[in-house]
Amino acid sequence: MELEQKKVCLPEKSFPPGKIKIMNALSELMREKDFHSITTADIAATAGVTEGLIYKYFKDKKDLLYQVLNGHFQTFQHYITRKIAAQTASVDKLRIIIKTSLKSYAVNRVFARILLLEVRNSSNYFESDAYDMVKIYSRTILDIISQGIDAGEIREDVDPHALRQVILGSIEHACLGEVIFGKELDIDKVSENICNIIFKGVQK
Amino acid sequence: MELEQKKVCLPEKSFPPGKIKIMNALSELMREKDFHSITTADIAATAGVTEGLIYKYFKDKKDLLYQVLNGHFQTFQHYITRKIAAQTASVDKLRIIIKTSLKSYAVNRVFARILLLEVRNSSNYFESDAYDMVKIYSRTILDIISQGIDAGEIREDVDPHALRQVILGSIEHACLGEVIFGKELDIDKVSENICNIIFKGVQK
DNA sequence: TTATTTAGTGAGTAAAATTTACTTACTTTA
DNA sequence: TAAAGTAAGTAAATTTTACTCACTAAATAA
Incomplete structure (x- = not known):
């Protein structure tokens, strides 16, 4: 591990x-x-x-929370950047992002808890350093998608922002049950399912 | 309207x-x-x-929040059930769910705020009446997916739970920016983008 | 009429977050 | 080497905030 x-x-x-x-x-x-x-x-x-x-x-109790989140996010960011670098194809990079994010949330539930449930409701979080990390992560995904379209791997009529939304939403929603109810998550299976749907589509 | x-x-x-x-x-x-x-x-x-x-x-401040959410959810549930009934194909039903959910969140931002950001962090929400409504909504989606697979509209190697996750996650994530930053959302465009990705897939 | 429930008040309390004034110990610098 | 400044930490006071409880006024039922 x-x-x-x-x-x-x-x-x-x-x-x-x-x-x-x-x-x-x-x-x-x-x-x-x-x-x-x-x-x-x-x-x-x-x-x-x-x-x-x-x-x-x-500054206050919330500022403490943001700084803790920020610390966790540093680790996450380093880890995921290294993982992505090992891939060449955009689609594979996205696959890695999905799997690695799921894994990070599963391994570090406190991180997931804070990020998905505890900070988003207060507006000053979005001015915090922790949120800057989210922006970087989010930006990375968008860039990969654009590269994928340019490289002809991804259909050019796909809206990059929409795809990012679907990816991030899927990851986060998949973790919610785990974070909230403490359910175990079969990461390989879940990430494969998500990729299967997003990459290939569900319609016959 | x-x-x-x-x-x-x-x-x-x-x-x-x-x-x-x-x-x-x-x-x-x-x-x-x-x-x-x-x-x-x-x-x-x-x-x-x-x-x-x-x-x-x-009972307490949170109970008030749950009851307010519950009130909003009643309206939402009635509205969406009626909309779905007007469709026959499963894929169209899903399309309507996506669009109508987005619209509901957009029109009623307080509802969206409470549901997506404020209640999930406390465990007793999941025993509240409000959460029962979520379960019904969530169950509806799962049933439609299963019907879609049975009817041959949706690929049979698609995991219904995973698809529901992707759909719900996409909807919710699409609303976040709006709910948090108050950005206007082009519902037709966003829902069309999401459907395009999920139904047809993004890979060439 | 009288009893009883229903809607609402207002003063209070305990717990929690935040502020303030202070000590101690370690650097820097004159 | 003494003075001055600063960084780490404390202890207690203050304020805020959720929540309680004993009460009133009015409506309703008996």
Whole structure:
């Protein structure tokens, strides 16, 4: 397993120990509870620091969440970029993106939870560094699609934005059941099914 | 326009006026703010009632949210069932579901907001009446797919659950930008794009 | 008429998030 | 080497917010 759940998914150095402990504490607590039912007292106790310190390093509780997400996203981005580079055909790259994303979400459920369920409802997330990472990821997919069309692999009457939507939507929806209900996901099967539908179409 | 944004989307009668005012108030406030940053004081002030009354009619703040969602969902469900009935071919039914769902979300953004962003993070939503409506909607799609396979309209090597995932994921992801950033959505175009991809496939 | 339910109030409480004033220890620099 | 500044962390006060509870007024049923 290349992609394992690490305690800290951040540029650990340069961060003071207290900050790292706080971020790890939230990450740990999110395995059991949802963000809203985790209190700053919980976080401080788990981290072994005082509540005040949280506000030294984070604007507010949500800012802490965004920074934790950002850390996870760094790991994800590095991993997926390397995987994509190993492929040449656009369609294969998309296939890898689908499979690798599903796998990342499955392996790191806290990451999936935060990304799919916890941050999207507040508007200031979309100004956070974490969301910048999403934009990069999202942009990568769009570029691959465009290249695929140019290379003649993908039909030219396919709208790239629409295809990206379908891909991202499929990935995310496939993970929801897993993230919410903790169902096990057969990644190979699910990703193959999704690719089968999107690439070949469903109509006879 | 058949589907317009009504103030109240509930069996208004039988509900005491205060309850309706409270539900409308939340619905109204959710146009600007996310659920978590709306306080019970906000709701009460907007509704013109006291905070205490909220807890007369609702178990807690979340229960209020679920009931509001449920009201919106009733309208949605009726509308979509009627639309589907007008079609015979399974593929056309799916097309209608995609288009009508997109339209419902576009017309009623608060409904979309609540459904796609606000409720999924808390586990007790999945025991709520509102979620029962989702199950019915979701089940409908699965049945149509199965019928489509039986009727020979849809390839038999397509996994029905996977196809449903792709459809639901595509719809939801297409709405996200709209719900979050308030972007206008060209429903005809977007739904046509999605159908084009899913039905015909993207590969040359 | 009197009892009883129904709609609604308003003051309060406990828990949680955030702020503030402070200590301690480590660098830098004069 | 002493002074000055800063970074890490604390402890307690403050504010916000969801939620409770004992009460009133009015309508309805007996």
